[in-house]
Amino acid sequence: MSEHFSKKPNKAGGLSSLTSTLKHIIQSQQPQTNVKNLLKANQDKGFDCPGCAWGDEKEGLLQFCENGAKAIAWESTSKKVNADFFAQHSLSQLQKQSDYWLEYQGRLTQPMKYNKNTDHYEPIDWQDAYQLIAEKLNSLDSPNEAEFYTSGRASNEASFLYQLFGRLYGTNNFPDCSNMCHEASGVALNESIGIGKGTVVLDDFNHAEAIFVFGQNPGTNHPRMMNALRKAARGGCKIVSFNNLKEVALERFASPQDPIELLTPKATTISHAYFTPKLGGDMAAVRGMVKIILARNAEQKENGETTIIDNDFIKLHCQQFEQYQQVVNDTSWQQIEQQSGLTFEQLSQATDIFLSADKVICTWAMGITQHKHSVATIQEIVNLQLLSGNIGKKGAGLCPVRGHSNVQGNRTMGINEKPTTAFIEQLSRAVDTPLPKEKGHNVYYALNALLQKTSKVLICLGGNIAQAAPDTVQTHQALKNTELNVQISTKLNRSHLCIGQDALILPCLGRTEIDNQTTGAQFITVEDTFSMVHASQGNVVPLADSLHSETAIVADIANATLTSDKANGKLKSKANSASNDGTNSAINWLQLKGNYDLIRDLIEQAIPGFTDFNLQLEQPGGFYLGNSAAQLKWNNTQEKALFTANFLPKSIVNVSKEKLNELQHNKQPLYTLQSLRSHDQYNTTIYGMDDRYRGVINARNILFINKKDALKQGFRDNDYVDITSIWSDNQNRTVTNFILCFYDIPRSNLAAYYPETNPLVPLDSFGDRSYTPTSKSVAVIINEAKNPPLI
Numbered sequence: 001m002s003e004h005f006s007k008k009p010n011k012a013g014g015l016s017s018l019t020s021t022l023k024h025i026i027q028s029q030q031p032q033t034n035v036k037n038l039l040k041a042n043q044d045k046g047f048d049c050p051g052c053a054w055g056d057e058k059e060g061l062l063q064f065c066e067n068g069a070k071a072i073a074w075e076s077t078s079k080k081v082n083a084d085f086f087a088q089h090s091l092s093q094l095q096k097q098s099d100y101w102l103e104y105q106g107r108l109t110q111p112m113k114y115n116k117n118t119d120h121y122e123p124i125d126w127q128d129a130y131q132l133i134a135e136k137l138n139s140l141d142s143p144n145e146a147e148f149y150t151s152g153r154a155s156n157e158a159s160f161l162y163q164l165f166g167r168l169y170g171t172n173n174f175p176d177c178s179n180m181c182h183e184a185s186g187v188a189l190n191e192s193i194g195i196g197k198g199t200v201v202l203d204d205f206n207h208a209e210a211i212f213v214f215g216q217n218p219g220t221n222h223p224r225m226m227n228a229l230r231k232a233a234r235g236g237c238k239i240v241s242f243n244n245l246k247e248v249a250l251e252r253f254a255s256p257q258d259p260i261e262l263l264t265p266k267a268t269t270i271s272h273a274y275f276t277p278k279l280g281g282d283m284a285a286v287r288g289m290v291k292i293i294l295a296r297n298a299e300q301k302e303n304g305e306t307t308i309i310d311n312d313f314i315k316l317h318c319q320q321f322e323q324y325q326q327v328v329n330d331t332s333w334q335q336i337e338q339q340s341g342l343t344f345e346q347l348s349q350a351t352d353i354f355l356s357a358d359k360v361i362c363t364w365a366m367g368i369t370q371h372k373h374s375v376a377t378i379q380e381i382v383n384l385q386l387l388s389g390n391i392g393k394k395g396a397g398l399c400p401v402r403g404h405s406n407v408q409g410n411r412t413m414g415i416n417e418k419p420t421t422a423f424i425e426q427l428s429r430a431v432d433t434p435l436p437k438e439k440g441h442n443v444y445y446a447l448n449a450l451l452q453k454t455s456k457v458l459i460c461l462g463g464n465i466a467q468a469a470p471d472t473v474q475t476h477q478a479l480k481n482t483e484l485n486v487q488i489s490t491k492l493n494r495s496h497l498c499i500g501q502d503a504l505i506l507p508c509l510g511r512t513e514i515d516n517q518t519t520g521a522q523f524i525t526v527e528d529t530f531s532m533v534h535a536s537q538g539n540v541v542p543l544a545d546s547l548h549s550e551t552a553i554v555a556d557i558a559n560a561t562l563t564s565d566k567a568n569g570k571l572k573s574k575a576n577s578a579s580n581d582g583t584n585s586a587i588n589w590l591q592l593k594g595n596y597d598l599i600r601d602l603i604e605q606a607i608p609g610f611t612d613f614n615l616q617l618e619q620p621g622g623f624y625l626g627n628s629a630a631q632l633k634w635n636n637t638q639e640k641a642l643f644t645a646n647f648l649p650k651s652i653v654n655v656s657k658e659k660l661n662e663l664q665h666n667k668q669p670l671y672t673l674q675s676l677r678s679h680d681q682y683n684t685t686i687y688g689m690d691d692r693y694r695g696v697i698n699a700r701n702i703l704f705i706n707k708k709d710a711l712k713q714g715f716r717d718n719d720y721v722d723i724t725s726i727w728s729d730n731q732n733r734t735v736t737n738f739i740l741c742f743y744d745i746p747r748s749n750l751a752a753y754y755p756e757t758n759p760l761v762p763l764d765s766f767g768d769r770s771y772t773p774t775s776k777s778v779a780v781i782i783n784e785a786k787n788p789p790l791i
């Protein structure tokens with residue numbers, strides 16, 4: 001033990017989470033407002049908690065969790081980052097501050113423009129800011145020289161207007177946080193089952209007989225999911241965890257809403273079985289389970305007994321089963337055990353649980369999606385579920401657990417750089433204007449285009465691309481190459497500080513605040529991970545009169561850009577041919593901004609599933625968008641659920657053979673590093689320096705390592721090390737002075753926090769077909785720190 005490490009707690013939740021909630025509410029300096037906020041979180045006529053995309057229970061007074069409370073308290077602070085603040089701090093001074101310090105200064109409240117001569121951000125009128133954006137966009141040689149980034153908090157209304165604006169302007173360049181998150185789930189599921197979303201609803205968790213949780217840490221990142229898991233476990237459902245680390249919430253969880261578990265050491269055992277595969281080893285693990293199932297099935301068939309796989313389901317609904325069987329047969333046990341790091345016996349135990357349950361849900365998150373072979377891994381999970389017909393029946397299905405609270409809604413609204421033809425055609429009809437069909441940029445291509453200066457303008461609807469994207473040095477350079485960088489944000493972050501020629505900060509309202517427009521207070525809508533669409537309305541007075549809503553900001557930028565006399569000649573269209581006040585236009589941006597019901601009317605025409613949108617929202621809890629696969633309708637090209645016959649990757653270590661030989665020759669051990677979240681952060685927002693559930697106190701530069709690996713290299717607990725990534729381009733990517741922490745982690749695997757380790761993730765190291773950065777499998781070496789801090 002040291003000053004930074006204490007014993008890992010033996011349960012998650014309980015009193016510690018309640019005290020932490022209170023601490024964050026008090027620290028916000030707005031305790032009364034925040035108590036009021038928490039009572040409205042995820043309630044009918046309340047606002048949608050910005051914490052995560054988990055679904056809402058139908059009843060219960062309290063619908064928030066510790067980390068949702070942190071997110072809410074973080075937004076509702078009384079501290080302001082206004083013109084005075086920027087007059088006091090030059091850009092160069094701000095650049096020296098930590099990410100934690102930047103966001104801790106308070107809420108952005110005034111639109112600001114960077115002045116190169118003074119090196120300060122200075123106030124600008126909203127209208128002047130819009131004019132500046134309009135002029136810049138209309139001066140570009142091609143609309144494809146602009147990038148429109150979105151983070152998954154933006155509402156359906158704001159993101160619908162944003163993509164419509166981008167497309168009317170003439171581009172499909174919509175890089176978004178999803179590209180770095182669940183992109184692989186979308187690619188895999190669309191191909192396998194014809195829809196890129198999960199097939200379950202919240203109620204399915206009440207009926208499942210087994211729940212397999214792959215690569216996910218819900219105790220920290222989806223705490224409200226813990227209620228569903230706890231309830232299921234208590235009802236006899238068997239929960240099986242596959243996680244590279246022993247995450248305490250998946251072992252034992254105490255509900256803060258249960259008086260006994262709150263006040264005594266009692267807790268509910270969550271996982272019936274817990275397996276710790278190697279990083280990137282899940283595809284092999286699931287392949288192993290399938291191999292066991294198929295072997296047992298063949299045996300039973302031979303003995304004339306009933307088979308264990310669901311032959312009827314497979315015959316009626318699936319394709320390519322024979323090819324898949326062949327690939328499974330050709331996969332050796334040696335490869336399965338070596339890649340998964342699990343034994344035949346362990347995988348047999350997992351299979352026994354799988355087969356003993358009639359209804360199985362598989363959930364997953366970033367531990368599955370951020371590898372090179374993530375698409376294939378997710379398709380292997382689908383294969384497993386198809387074998388037993390575990391899709392389209394109550395209590396069973398596929399559940400990619402989304403991150404940002406409206407990231408799924410953003411996609412439904414068309415934030416997608418590769419829209420389908422059907423989507424574009426319907427949207428074009430709704431606005432009576434042809435729209436671009438060719439593919440645009442995802443995050444990977446957008447950053448490359450900015451690096452090569454073929455893109456010149458970056459507009460970000462929320463988020464913090466500077467710290468969220470991989471290869472920090474390159475990403476920062478990409479942002480510094482911009483001719484105009486526009487950030488629509490609530491808090492100050494690194495993306496406001498990586499700038500080129502012109503830069504604007506446009507401060508917006510948060511979810512908890514009242515959004516008044518010309519026709520009165522507005523609500524917005526969001527879609528959760530279970531495809532439920534519901535309203536969200538803020539209920540506290542905005543921190544400053546000068547704040548605008550995201551929806552209004554997008555409408556104003558669109559109005560200024562598209563209705564200008566100088567609107568890009570090539571883009572002149574019916575929808576854009578308006579006078580300057582936004583009237584007489586097929587799209588009357590100013591009218592839409594004044595009344596969000598009208599935006600929803602337009603969504604109803606443009607996006608399938610939103611018939612009677614405004615009316616449907618009147619139902620408490622909102623409405624279900626439906627899911628074709630859950631109804632056993634397969635909307636892929638084959639019109640069948642596909643068994644995908646992928647081979648296991650040749651290696652799960654993300655380096656070339658030459659590099660591997662070189663390291664072996666130098667006797668330098670190679671590790672695979674995962675970059676993950678602590679309990680005290682929301683992505684790039686750092687709330688505090690602890691990671692209570694892993695026993696870490698007051699430090700983020702921690703490197704979790706297996707004791708045997710450390711000792712073999714001559715390191716001791718608490719030693720300082722430098723971490724260097726191994727990648728084919730020979731560029732030096734190093735982060736320094738990480739403190740080693742001996743931890744229960746598979747050999748040759750490491751874990752450290754994101755975003756601090758993002759400088760190690762090479763931009764060109766991304767998932768096959770998903771382009772998701774391989775944030776959970778970075779090949780690295782570690783060396784004694786060159787310049788350790790003097791103690």
Ligand SMILES: Nc1nc2c(c(=O)[nH]1)N[C@H]1C(S)=C(S)[C@@H](COP(=O)(O)OP(=O)(O)OC[C@H]3O[C@@H](n4cnc5c(=O)[nH]c(N)nc54)[C@H](O)[C@@H]3O)O[C@H]1N2
Pocket residue numbers: 051052067068181214215216217218220221222242243244245247277278279280281282365366367368402403404674675676677678679681682683684776
């Ligand atoms: N409080 C809070 N809530 C959040 C967020 C936040 O930062 N803070 N972020 C939101 C967002 S955008 C997202 S996407 C989600 C993220 O939610 P998670 O996916 O839970 O986030 P990570 O911290 O990246 O955790 C990854 C988990 O997968 C495990 N893992 C890593 N690699 C592997 C592997 O190869 N195999 C297996 N089996 N396990 C592996 C890790 O040990 C860890 O438990 O949470 C959302 N909710």
Ligand SMILES: Nc1nc2c(c(=O)[nH]1)N[C@H]1C(S)=C(S)[C@@H](COP(=O)(O)OP(=O)(O)OC[C@H]3O[C@@H](n4cnc5c(=O)[nH]c(N)nc54)[C@H](O)[C@@H]3O)O[C@H]1N2
Pocket residue numbers: 103150151152153154177178180181182366370403404461462463464465467468469470488489490491492493508509510511550675676677682683684685754755757758761775
């Ligand atoms: N190495 C590594 N990198 C990763 C990941 C990882 O696991 N490892 N995870 C990836 C994942 S899953 C994701 S989703 C991305 C996250 O990428 P982003 O979504 O870009 O990042 P966030 O940190 O969520 O964005 C935080 C900022 O959003 C702004 N903000 C907060 N609330 C609002 C709001 O209501 N409106 C507006 N307009 N702005 C708001 C604030 O200014 C805040 O500073 O990071 C990815 N990067």
Ligand SMILES: [Mo]
Pocket residue numbers: 177180181182402403404
């Ligand atoms: Mo995410």
